[in-house]
Amino acid sequence: xxxxxxxxxxxxxxxxxxxxxxxxxxxxxxxxxxxxxxxxxxxxxxxxxxxxxxxxxxxxxxxxxxxxxxxxxxxxxxxxxxxxxxxxxxxxxxxxxxxxxxxxxxxxxxxxxxxxxxxxxxxxxxxxxxxxxxxxxxxxxxxxxxxxxxxxxxxxxxxxxxxxxxxxxxxxxxxxxxxxxxxxxxxxxxxxxxxxxxxxxxxxxxxxxxxxxxxxxxxxxxxxxxxxxxxxxxxxxxxxxxxxxxxxxxxxxxxxxxxxxxxxxxxx
Amino acid sequence: xxxxxxxxxxxxxxxxxxxxxxxxxxxxxxxxxxxxxxxxxxxxxxxxxxxxxxxxxxxxxxxxxxxxxxxxxxxxxxxxxxxxxxxxxxxxxxxxxxxxxxxxxxxxxxxxxxxxxxxxxxxxxxxxxxxxxxxxxxxxxxxxxxxxxxxxxxxxxxxxxxxxxxxxxxxxxxxxxxxxxxxxxxxxxxxxxxxxxxxxxxxxxxxxxxxxxxxxxxxxxxxxxxxxxxxxxxxxxxxxxxxxxxxxxxxxxxxxxxxxxxxxxxxxxxxxxxxxxxxxxxx
Numbered sequence: 001x002x003x004x005x006x007x008x009x010x011x012x013x014x015x016x017x018x019x020x021x022x023x024x025x026x027x028x029x030x031x032x033x034x035x036x037x038x039x040x041x042x043x044x045x046x047x048x049x050x051x052x053x054x055x056x057x058x059x060x061x062x063x064x065x066x067x068x069x070x071x072x073x074x075x076x077x078x079x080x081x082x083x084x085x086x087x088x089x090x091x092x093x094x095x096x097x098x099x100x101x102x103x104x105x106x107x108x109x110x111x112x113x114x115x116x117x118x119x120x121x122x123x124x125x126x127x128x129x130x131x132x133x134x135x136x137x138x139x140x141x142x143x144x145x146x147x148x149x150x151x152x153x154x155x156x157x158x159x160x161x162x163x164x165x166x167x168x169x170x171x172x173x174x175x176x177x178x179x180x181x182x183x184x185x186x187x188x189x190x191x192x193x194x195x196x197x198x199x200x201x202x203x204x205x206x207x208x209x210x211x212x213x214x215x216x217x218x219x220x221x222x223x224x225x226x227x228x229x230x231x232x233x234x235x236x237x238x239x240x241x242x243x244x245x246x247x248x249x250x251x252x253x254x255x256x257x258x259x260x261x262x263x264x265x266x267x268x
Numbered sequence: 269x270x271x272x273x274x275x276x277x278x279x280x281x282x283x284x285x286x287x288x289x290x291x292x293x294x295x296x297x298x299x300x301x302x303x304x305x306x307x308x309x310x311x312x313x314x315x316x317x318x319x320x321x322x323x324x325x326x327x328x329x330x331x332x333x334x335x336x337x338x339x340x341x342x343x344x345x346x347x348x349x350x351x352x353x354x355x356x357x358x359x360x361x362x363x364x365x366x367x368x369x370x371x372x373x374x375x376x377x378x379x380x381x382x383x384x385x386x387x388x389x390x391x392x393x394x395x396x397x398x399x400x401x402x403x404x405x406x407x408x409x410x411x412x413x414x415x416x417x418x419x420x421x422x423x424x425x426x427x428x429x430x431x432x433x434x435x436x437x438x439x440x441x442x443x444x445x446x447x448x449x450x451x452x453x454x455x456x457x458x459x460x461x462x463x464x465x466x467x468x469x470x471x472x473x474x475x476x477x478x479x480x481x482x483x484x485x486x487x488x489x490x491x492x493x494x495x496x497x498x499x500x501x502x503x504x505x506x507x508x509x510x511x512x513x514x515x516x517x518x519x520x521x522x523x524x525x526x527x528x529x530x531x532x533x534x535x536x537x538x539x540x541x542x543x544x545x546x547x548x549x550x551x
Contacts, residue, residue, distance in 0.1 A: 051449050072451060079445035089493040089502070090313075090442060098439045103450050107434030108500075140497040156446070 002065060004029050004164055004196045005050060010059035012045055019045050020217060021058065025224040027198065027213065029163075032190045034207045034227075035200040037217035038259055043200045044080060046217065047166045050198070051077060064163060076157030080168040080200075083149055088142035092133065092152040095141050096124055099156035124159060131155045131185060147178035151185070158189065165189065167199045171206055179206040186210075204231060205253045218259075231256070273523040284522060293408040293475070295416045297514035300472045301484055303423040305510035306430055307468040308489040309503055310461060314441045317486050318372060319356060319462070323469045324481040325379040326352035328386035331403050331473070336393040342418050345470040352382075353466030357459040386478075405529040406477030408518055419471050426467045433457060438499070475514075480529045484510055487536035494543040509539055 003026040011021035019042040027033050035043045048054040049061060052069015064071040076099070084095075100120060101108075108117070128137045133151045136144050141152060150170060157165060167186060171179040183199075187210035190197040201207055204214070204227070214230040216223050218239045223230055230236075231254055233246045244258040274280055284290050311320050330348025331341045356375070390400055402410075430437075439447040440454045448454045472481040492505035517531035 053449060077446065077449045079449060082443070082445060084442075088442065089497045090499065091497045094499055095443065098443060098446070102435060102439035102443075102447060103452050104435055105432060107431045156443075 002029075003027060003062075004031075004064055005198070006062045007049075008060045010049070010061055011057050012042065012049060012054060013057040014045075018057070018220060020220050020222055023059070023222045025215060025222070027196060029196055030190065030194045031196055031212040032187055032207075032210050033196070033198045033213045033215060034204060034211045035198060035215045035217070036202075036204055036231075037222075041217035041219075042222075043217055044168055046215070046222075047077070047168055047198070047200065050164075050166060051075065071163075073160060074163045076160060076162035076165045076195075078153055078157045078165075078167045078170055081172065082153060083146060083173075084142045084144075086142045089140050090142075091138055092141040092144060092148075093124060093128065093137040095152055096127065096133075096137070096155045096159055099159040100124070124155075127155045127159045130189075131158070147174055147182070150174060150178070150182055154182070154185065158195075162195060165195050165197045167197065169200050169202065171201055171203070176206075179203075183207050183210060208252070208254070271523045271525065280519070280523070284519065288413075289409050289411065290518070290522060292411040292413060292416050293518055294515065296411050296419050296475050297408075297518055298511065299416070299419045299423045300468075300475055301488075301510035301514040302507055303426050304468050304472050304481075304485040305488045305492075305506040306427060306503065307464055308485040308487075308510075309492070309506045310430075310437060310441060311465065311486055312489045312493055313438070314461070316465070317482070318375065320465060320469060320485060321482060322356070322375050322379045323349050323352045323462075323466050324473055324478050326382045327470050327473050328403060328478040329382050329389055330386075330470075331478070332386045332389035332393065332398065335395065335398045336389045340414075341398070342415055342470075342474060345474055346422070346467065348382075349466040349470035349473075350463065353462040354459075357462045402477070404477045404479045405527060406473075406475055406480055406532070408475075408521055408528045411475070415474065419474070422467055422471055426464050426471075429460070430464055433460060437461060475528075476532050477529050480533055483529075483533045483536040484514065487540055488513060491536075491540045491543045494540070494547050513539070 005025070005027040007023050007025050010023045012019045035046060037043055045054060049056060050063050050068055052067070052072065061068050064074055097120065100123065128134045131151045131154055133148065133155055136148050137152065141149060144152065154167070154170065157167070165186070170182055170186070174182060183206045186197050186199055189195050190210070199207065208227065211227050213224060214227050216230050216236070216239060218236070219241055221239060223235060223239055231246055233244065236244045236246060236256060240259060242258070244256055247255045247257060249255060271283070311317060327345045327349040330344035332344070334341050334344025386403070387400065390398065390403070436447070436452045437457050439450070440452050440457045444454055468485060469481050472484050476484055488509035489506040491509055492502045495505055496502050513532060513535045516535055517528055520531045521528040
């Protein structure tokens with residue numbers, strides 16, 4: 001099986017400053033991958049590289065067998081920290097449709113484009129059903145709760161039937177039950193549709209039941225492996241270049257303590 | 269002219285249409301209401317109302333400068349509103365909405381300076397044809413056939429351009445990050461939209477005055493978006509409301525001899541208030 005994402009000795013720089021370097025990793029088709037690390041370690045930067053929005057300053061990258069950015073139609077992407085306030089008077093369904101048709105020039109006119117329109121509608125209905133957003137898809141998205149908006153936005157990323165799904169902090173600002181259900185949703189798409197899911201998160205715990213692989217960014221480098229290989233006192237201490245400790249609580253949750261930037265991996 | 273309201277719509281319409289100036293005013297108002305509502309719908313979505321107002325005010329020195337130079341007023345409106353649009357598009361760091369709101373102090377100061385400059389031009393002009401009141405608050409008299417033709421051409425161009433970029437513009441307006449990641453030229457669309465907004469504002473200012481363009485541009489779209497969240501219906505409603513507003517204001521202004529601007533703005537505000545109240549009640 002060829003790698004869906006492959007990075008070889010890859011480095012990224014913002015101006016003069018190197019964000020990370022010397023990164024080697026292979027993500028296989030159908031894997032559920034958690035991208036972890038402290039703020040500013042380059043997690044979102046990693047997604048920007050995969051999307052072709054940011055060029056590597058050294059090394060090479062391939063995504064779905066091509067240079068990053070060339071297979072964009074096969075990538076679903078959920079950007080970080082998006083929400084719609086009450087003044088946005090557009091239905092959730094129309095936001096989902098943008099994932100399928102948003103980039104096409106022109107303006108759809110009523111009563112025209114019959115068959116294509118019917119196909120588009122059917123596809124949107126199917127995705128809404130799949131993510132469980134049918135009940136509120138016809139409401140203005142600004143009136144939906146944070147969890148509901150997140151499901152609609154995931155539907156937008158999924159509607160083009162991607163082979164690779166990039167989710168940037170989809171669990172942030174959700175309460176714990178919603179964190180669990182959105183994690184389960186992403187994992188289900190990974191298992192049932194064979195989509196490779198790359199999910200950036202701050203807290204590993206909601207993802208622990210599903211993760212095949214972890215990519216941990218810190219200190220200008222990254223390590224990849226199974227959660228059991230990466231989230232250990234030895235691996236993370238070496239990565240941070242400082243003594244950090246991974247504690248397993250009695251309920252199975254992992255807590256990383258002593259990170260230099262004081263961001264701990266407990267649920268919040 | 270001695271307007272008499274008969275309450276018989278046919279008689280009243282006949283009376284209105286026997287004066288060429290009223291026919292011109294109705295034609296011009298119809299064109300600017302149509303185009304203004306469509307562009308205004310995106311202004312509300314993009315939250316660019318403040319930019320819209322600033323561009324409108326910028327067209328004031330254009331119009332009064334044209335009067336001073338003996339040029340057609342329309343050329344002044346369009347030239348200055350377009351120059352303002354391009355200045356904002358390329359002057360603000362990213363051409364993005366975020367930087368526009370950060371620079372609201374600068375944009376506001378430029379707007380104030382534009383008003384003062386326009387007044388200076390008018391006092392230098394000293395003629396009797398163009399009054400400050402007309403340029404600022406609009407008037408239904410004095411719209412020429414040539415002006416209507418110009419508005420029709422500009423309106424058609426703007427509407428066609430808007431239709432060509434409609435869907436990606438919607439994507440970029442409501443979901444900029446995702447649109448950019450999908451390869452939508454977000455910045456180019458922002459600039460193109462500012463140019464279209466400049467055209468629309470300059471056209472509307474010629475009828476309702478530079479201070480009241482809001483009433484035909486932003487208000488109908490804001491009202492429509494209160495009433496429905498379906499995109500197509502919302503756009504159609506915005507156009508219908510703008511036409512209703514323009515026609516009703518012209519008719520009332522004719523029969524009561526009160527200012528057109530007063531009626532346009534009052535009707536716009538009343539419709540918005542009703543729509544907002546209806547939405548609150550439905551919850």
